[in-house]
Amino acid sequence: xxxxxxxxxxxxxxxxxxxxxxxxxxxxxxxxxxxxxxxxxxxxxxxxxxxxxxxxxxxxxxxxxxxxxxxxxxxxxxxxxxxxxxxxxxxxxxxxxxxxxxxxxxxxxxxxxxxxxxxxxxxxxxxxxxxxxxxxxxxxxxxxxxxxxxxxxxxxxxxxxxxxxxxxxxxxxxxxxxxxxxxxxxxxxxxxxxxxxxxxxxxxxxxxxxxxxxxxxxxxxxxxxxxxxxxxxxxxxxxxxxxxxxxxxxxxxxxxxxxxxxxxxxxxxxxxxxxxxxxxxxxxxxxxxxxxxxxxxxxxxxxxxxxxxxxxxxxxxxxxx
Amino acid sequence: xxxxxxxxxxxxxxxxxxxxxxxxxxxxxxxxxxxxxxxxxxxxxxxxxxxxxxxxxxxxxxxxxxxxxxxxxxxxxxxxxxxxxxxxxxxxxxxxxxxxxxxxxxxxxxxxxxxxxxxxxxxxxxxxxxxxxxxxxxxxxxxxxxxxxxxxxxxxxxxxxxxxxxxxxxxxxxxxxxxxxxxxxxxxxxxxxxxxxxxxxxxxxxxxxxxxxxxxxxxxxxxxxxxxxxxxxxxxxxxxxxxxxxxxxxxxxxxxxxxxxxxxxxxxxxxxxxxxxxxxxxxxxxxxxxxxxxxxxxxxxxxxxxxxxxxxxxxx
Numbered sequence: 001x002x003x004x005x006x007x008x009x010x011x012x013x014x015x016x017x018x019x020x021x022x023x024x025x026x027x028x029x030x031x032x033x034x035x036x037x038x039x040x041x042x043x044x045x046x047x048x049x050x051x052x053x054x055x056x057x058x059x060x061x062x063x064x065x066x067x068x069x070x071x072x073x074x075x076x077x078x079x080x081x082x083x084x085x086x087x088x089x090x091x092x093x094x095x096x097x098x099x100x101x102x103x104x105x106x107x108x109x110x111x112x113x114x115x116x117x118x119x120x121x122x123x124x125x126x127x128x129x130x131x132x133x134x135x136x137x138x139x140x141x142x143x144x145x146x147x148x149x150x151x152x153x154x155x156x157x158x159x160x161x162x163x164x165x166x167x168x169x170x171x172x173x174x175x176x177x178x179x180x181x182x183x184x185x186x187x188x189x190x191x192x193x194x195x196x197x198x199x200x201x202x203x204x205x206x207x208x209x210x211x212x213x214x215x216x217x218x219x220x221x222x223x224x225x226x227x228x229x230x231x232x233x234x235x236x237x238x239x240x241x242x243x244x245x246x247x248x249x250x251x252x253x254x255x256x257x258x259x260x261x262x263x264x265x266x267x268x269x270x271x272x273x274x275x276x277x278x279x280x281x282x283x284x285x286x287x288x289x290x291x292x293x294x295x296x297x298x299x300x301x302x303x304x305x306x307x308x309x310x311x312x313x314x315x316x317x318x319x320x321x
Numbered sequence: 322x323x324x325x326x327x328x329x330x331x332x333x334x335x336x337x338x339x340x341x342x343x344x345x346x347x348x349x350x351x352x353x354x355x356x357x358x359x360x361x362x363x364x365x366x367x368x369x370x371x372x373x374x375x376x377x378x379x380x381x382x383x384x385x386x387x388x389x390x391x392x393x394x395x396x397x398x399x400x401x402x403x404x405x406x407x408x409x410x411x412x413x414x415x416x417x418x419x420x421x422x423x424x425x426x427x428x429x430x431x432x433x434x435x436x437x438x439x440x441x442x443x444x445x446x447x448x449x450x451x452x453x454x455x456x457x458x459x460x461x462x463x464x465x466x467x468x469x470x471x472x473x474x475x476x477x478x479x480x481x482x483x484x485x486x487x488x489x490x491x492x493x494x495x496x497x498x499x500x501x502x503x504x505x506x507x508x509x510x511x512x513x514x515x516x517x518x519x520x521x522x523x524x525x526x527x528x529x530x531x532x533x534x535x536x537x538x539x540x541x542x543x544x545x546x547x548x549x550x551x552x553x554x555x556x557x558x559x560x561x562x563x564x565x566x567x568x569x570x571x572x573x574x575x576x577x578x579x580x581x582x583x584x585x586x587x588x589x590x591x592x593x594x595x596x597x598x599x600x601x602x603x604x605x606x607x608x609x610x611x612x613x614x615x616x617x618x619x620x621x622x623x624x625x626x627x628x629x630x631x632x633x634x635x636x637x
Contacts, residue, residue, distance in 0.1 A: 062539055094541035107537040111555045111631060121541045156631040172541065 011078050013038045013179060013212045014059070019072035019082075021051075021058055026282045028054050030236045031072070033308065034229075036180075041206065041213040043223035043244065045259065046233035049279050052216040053102075055233075056182045059214070060097050061089040077179065095125035098173030100202070102185040104165035108157035114141075114168050115153030121175040140171040144201060163194040167201070174205055181206055184216045199226060220256075221263045224248035232256045235280055235290040242314035252314070252321040254295045289318070329623055333616050340612035341393070345386050348601045393609060399602045401595075412591060412606045417614075419587035422492050423579065424572050426500065426507040431514035436561075438515070439522025440549065446527065454519060461516030466575055470509040470582035477505060487584045506583040510575050514568070521564045525557040532556075559630050566622030570615045 014036040021029040029051045036042050044052040057063040059074060061081065074081040076092070084092075093099075101107035109117060118137045122128045128136055134153070141149035144167040157165055166186065173181055183202055187195035203226055206213045217223045223230050224244045232240040232253065240253040251257040261273040277294040280286060286293055292302040301319045308317040356372050357364070377385055392398065398408035435458075442454035478486035484505045492499025529535065530553055538552045539545075577589030584590070588607060595603035627633045 057536075060540055062536055090542045090544060092542075093539065094543075099537075099540040101533055101537055101540075103533065106533045109534040109538065109552055109556070111559075111629075112552075113631075117538075117541075120538070120543060124542050158632050169537075172537075175541075 011075075012036060013040075013077055014214075015073075015075045016055075016059075017073045017075075019058070019074060020070070021054060021063065022069040022071075023067075027285075028068070028236055028282060029058070031308075032233075032236075032238050033072075034231045034238065034241055036212050036214065038179075038212055039210045040228045041203070041215065041226065043215045043217050043227035043230040044233060045217055045220055045223050045230055047218065047279050049235070049282070050233040051236040052218075052233055053184050056099065056184045056214065056216055059180075060093055060099050060182060061086075062093075064089075091125070094121040094173075094178075095176045096178050097180045097182065098176070098178035100166075100169050100173045100181065100183040100186045103189040104169040105157070105162060105189070107169060108165055110157055112156075113153065114155050114157060114160070118153070118168065118172055118175065121172065125176045136175075140175055141168070143174075143205065144168075144171045145197075146171070162190055163198065166190060166194075166198050170198070170202060170205065174209070177209055177211075179211055181211055181213045182216070183213065185218065186215070188218075219263065220248065220259045232259070235285060236282060237290060238308060238315075238317065239291065240314070240316045240318075241308075241310075242316075246314060252316045253291075253318045254297050254320070255291045258294075325627070326624075329620055333620050336616050337612060340616075341390055341609060342386070344605050344608040344612070345389060348605055349382065351599075351601070389605075393606075398606045401603055402600055403598055408603055408606050411603070412588065412610055416586060416588045416591040416607075417610065418491070418493070419489060419585055420573070420576050420580070420589065422499070423503060423506055423510060423576055423585065423587060426503050427510035427514065427572070427575075430507050430511040431518055434511070435515040435518025436522050438519040440526060440554070442519065443523045443526040443530070444549065451523075455523070458516040458519040458523075461512040461514075462520075463516075464512060466509050466513060467578045467582050469512055470506070470579060473505045473509060474583070489585045503585075506579045506585060509582070510572065510579045513575065514565075514572070517564065517568060518561065521561050522557060525560045526553055529553045529556045559626070562622065562626050562629055566619065566626065569618050569622065573611050573615060 012035040015034075017033050019029060019032045020027060032051070032055065034042065044055060046052055054063065058068075058070070059076070059081070061084070064070070064086075070082050072082070076097070081089070081092075108114075115134070115137055118140065119128075119133055122133050122136055126136075137153055138149045141152055146152055146164065146167050152160070152164075152168075157168070160168065166189075170186070173183075181202070186202060187198050190198060199222070202213070215223065215227055220230075224247065227244045230242060230244045230247045231238055232247070232255065234255050240247065240251070240256045242252075247256065248260065251260045255275075258273070258275045262275065275294055280290060280293070288303040288305050289295070289298070292298040295302070297320045299320070304319075306317045306319045308315050309321075356369055356376065356378065360368060360372060373379060377388060380388075396409050398412065400407055401411065404411075438454045438457065442451040442458075445451050474486045477483045485502050486505075488502060490498045490502045492503065526549075530549075535548060535553060538548050543552065573589075576587060577593065579585070580587040580589040581593055588610065592604060592607035592611075595601075595607060
């Protein structure tokens, strides 16, 4: 695939515009829009069912028609992805876009050695063979902090610890030096003691390659720490986009504020405020603002869908913000 | 691993011991008297007693059993009352290879048809192709094999004349002719296994395709064909081997039926004929040999399974 030479710096690496995704009659994503600049990291935040992982899978092209219906646009490095032929999409997957799964234990094939699985993107996208490929695999494992890398190549996934497996997963996603790394809750399945290490590792590897990254997270505090910008999703819609620090310090959307109020910070006197109610089912969405039934500031106006209004730096979709 | 293997060999030996006791005792309990059978209709008390002693039938059962087992292990299986042939030759050299060829041919056919049928119906789930493949699988499972054999003879042997209807040509003497003669029997025997394999493949593949390692393989840029046939099928092999392993013993049973329908001179035919003639030494040999075969096949399947699943391979 050719890199468009013109104004590469001006075009964001990834941009979603009015992107909607429907599974049968159910709209899973509605009018999602955000941009990701080169070398930037963005966090997708929201409760389960908000559509975070769906966005991740849609970007890497693992949720495509006829399985789902797509509207709107996903542009990656100047190329429109929604209508891309499968053969061309395969050139991107694992090569220019890498994906780290939530649960590495489940995402590694139990019947193949670590080396065999790590070798796949190396042969498919880089054409490496034999000793050269093995050498590169060893380097990759070492780069994610795995000792005795040559031995680990011949290990089966079940012979490694959970943290080790996630490191392998990261090495695999980074194998071909992708421009975009998507990490779908990369630490949720791990022990607390390992979570910080793994997060640090991903950030360090991404920065070392000046790649961009999308983190799917459910923890607002963590997102504020590791991301440049944060996109808050609720029931398949974007409700707020802002630079991470500002969003955490001064959330504007009532939902973001509520999320902020539930996040636990050590050493601070605070009252945890759970959000009343639960995320509405996608088959049964309220008209107008989807958060309104759980919102303490809801008014008659909220029966109308609030537009995502931007002031140039942050955007928010709320009549009362 | 060696411990596990030794334990399996020990179990195998135990099972074989029980098979030998059972085959010895059941035939002792069966009605009919070998001595009068061997002597024919007119004999006198003297010759009866002489043969009775000669055969060792006057000695205690324990002694009879150990003598018989000792002879069996050393390959001295006695002679047939009817044809006076050496039973070891009859069973191991003549009948066993026929049955093994039939079973192997049938298994190859069943795998070659059953696996693709199962994969097809999993990938095209709930379409007419799935319906057809599932229909054929259910038909293969439900249709009695002896009747299927007769129908095949009638259609392809008698009607169309594509295959010989009866008889046997040794594949090790004339491979092409031998396979040609074995084709209809092999299809008959394979039919049930095609159904089984197709159904297990379909169900396991659907299960495996839902795992996130399949999604992960695609996220690395692997193509759909390779994902199904390498990443997914490698995992389907394990449940498939388990199920087949449990059902392989039935292949011997199926072979008996098939051999009788197609008049193949195999182990099943041998046992059937010997049972009708009350040639109890031949039946005993046949039962022991089948038992041995059954147990060996299971031992092999166990080893295969251990080898297939890396999680078992590196334990121990």
